[in-house]
Amino acid sequence: MKKIYGLLLVLLMAGFLLGAGCTSTDTTQKPVDTASEKPAVTITPTEAPSEKVLRVGDLWAVSSINPGDGHDGGTFVTEKAIVTETLIGANDKFELTPNLALSWYQVDDTTWEFKIRPGVHFHNGKEMKAADVKASLDRTANLSPSTATLMSYDRCEVVDDYTIRIHTKELNPLVPGILHYPDTAIVSGDSYAADGTFTHPIGTGPMKVESFDEQTGTLTVVKNTDWWKGQANFDKMIIRGYESPATRAMMIENGDLEFTCDPPYSEVDRLDAIDGIRVEKYNTPRLYKIDCNLNNPVMADKNVRKAISHAIDRTGIAKNVLYGVGSPAGGVFIPSMKWKNTTLQPYEYNVSLAKQYLAESGWTDTNNDGYVDKKGEPLTLKFFTYTERPGLPPMQEAISANLENIGIKVEQVAMENAVLSKAMGDDWDLYLSATNLAMVPDPEYVLKGWYSTNGVSNKAKYSNPVVDRMIIDGHRIVNETERYDHFRKIEAIVYDDLPTINVAYYGVAIVMKDNVTGYTFDPTAHDYRIDPGMSIS
Incomplete structure (x- = not known):
């Protein structure tokens, strides 16, 4: 960017000199970036030429980005901002699948053992281990009594670096399914300041938090280049809630968004017919x-x-x-x-x-x-x-x-x-x-x-x-x-x-710009899940 701004300065000076009476008519001559001795590229200062940004309009005002607080933070941060991940996943038949946990089994009536996936790193570079999982689940149980009650949570025990045991107060066959619940997503202890105050979620997902504007409810996340599944196909996502369906429709039609859902259903066919926009319907x-x-x-x-x-x-x-x-x-x-x-x-x-x-x-x-x-x-x-x-x-x-x-x-x-x-x-x-x-x-x-x-x-x-x-x-x-x-x-x-x-x-009606491709809908998500495999041209 320094080179680009330097180029702009050169162009402006050249324009000034021409206006002042420079008589050269050599139109083949190109301005040169003297630092690199390569032909310069003309670009406005606000553009990032290769950055792929997905702008998302959600249904709800963003009130929390804390996945364990028992409110809306879990669903938003885990499924829509894809910053955090849960131990357990689910397929389109709602069958449980491995995620951050590789396997699990019931040891006895009140004990479940989970094997943690090795080689997964938080956004701060630290490897996720059993002690981190225990600390995260303990915090969730403390912050969200309803989640603790749902799980019959008693305590979590670290067996070794990649094994935990969850002890419940009574027999509870729901424990693995509850660990698919977005509120149980795993976050690093570094998500909290020294005094225990929550700052921002440091998770393991394909995107990581860059900024959150509490006044506007705008969350900006950027690609996690060390995601254990690979890398997202876009660089940045800016997500904000617009609670009026008509507003969401207007914004994607005006080009202010690349992705949203549930416009007024009477508008679905009209939006789908607009050049550059498509609507996909899912259960x-x-x-x-x-x-x-x-x-x-x-x-x-x-x-x-x-x-x-x-x-x-x-x-x-x-x-x-x-x-x-x-x-x-x-x-x-x-x-x-x-x-x-x-x-x-x-x-x-x-x-x-x-x-x-x-x-x-x-x-x-x-x-x-x-x-x-x-x-x-x-x-x-x-x-x-x-x-x-x-x-x-x-x-x-x-x-x-x-x-x-x-x-x-x-x-x-x-x-x-x-x-x-x-x-x-x-x-x-x-x-x-x-x-x-x-x-x-x-x-x-x-x-x-x-x-x-x-x-x-x-x-x-x-x-x-x-x-x-x-x-x-x-x-x-x-x-x-x-x-x-x-x-x-x-x-x-x-x-x-x-x-x-x-x-x-x-x-659900998913509305996307045509330059967004490769989207796969997750039928287990609560409204939709952003797919890191999407591409933006």
Whole structure:
């Protein structure tokens, strides 16, 4: 660059001399870099001629780059910034695969042993060894009690430089799957200052942190030339969150981004038709579902929930609202998950049957105004969703129209996720979300969290003693075939009970510039995973 700036100075001086009356007309003469005696290259000072930069527009404002803090940092830093890596990977069938750990086995009911991959180095050049892995997992357990509880984490023991043993407080077959969870990504102790303050993640991934602007939420990462798998095909990535789907679409159309996802689905075909832009659609482990507030006596009525489910035109929503970026949902799990109960089909769209269920619970239109009522009170439901994911607000509108069609009045509220919970409080009936199914590649993770009485994600406040008992029993089943069969039975029970109403399986629309090639989608990622094998021309 010093040579280039020197050249610019020469060019400027030459221009000045010509303007001052230099009479040379030799147009074949070229300015020469006197330091190298080679023909100079004209370039603007802000350009780096060979640097390949990928500019990414994420769905969410970047609030954390600490993978172990139990918030959004893990998913962002591990899957999107690809700075950190987990011990365990997963393939497109959601089967666990080696990653930073080469192998693992269960020593006894409360002990798992993991062999650590030798020759892996952190971004600061230090080799990752068992002591580093132990320290990283200990910090995660301390920073994120929910992750520690999920793992039943007791302690981690260093056996030798490349072997650790994780001790749990009770039998936990989920341990290897939990180590695929982005929050358990391994970071060097040098990610923390002497006083314990987190500075930035020093991981083992294909990219390493260059800077993070907390004011704008902009993270800049550069290529790790000592990555154990090789090297990324681009030099730098600048990633920032833009929570409006329309903004993401506008920015890639204007040339401000090379990569983003989930523009307004109504814009997908138009964007794909623009010269220089393409859209690729993929299935991802996420479910559009409606939580029903069972604390509300109306929603506690199973007939009302069945009426709602039969009133929803899932096929029409997938085609005309999601524009094919998604498909109708039956059971909880997506078809590619090997533990899915394949007998559970989407509830039939049947307006007459929906009205029949309402009538069985005394909800009929007594005054012919088009709405059902009971004892003079109309059936009115408060229906909430958030705006960051482009499918949610239009789905809310379509579902509300379906419910109005069977005589239910709907009050719709859609707002940013950051303020939604406070706005809802306890005064809600229906909550539409797009919820991940594969943080841990095992059916227990979702079914326990959503449907056990004290489940951490049991927004519906569902309580079924039979389900509670089955989840406890299933936790102790280690044999994979028996385990999956057991949890399929639980999936069937909640499918029938409808504490949550499954609407559609999520599809993601990846939008890229045509100069980005070689992208491979990871179907186990929570939105998408940046592929270090991508090239930018």
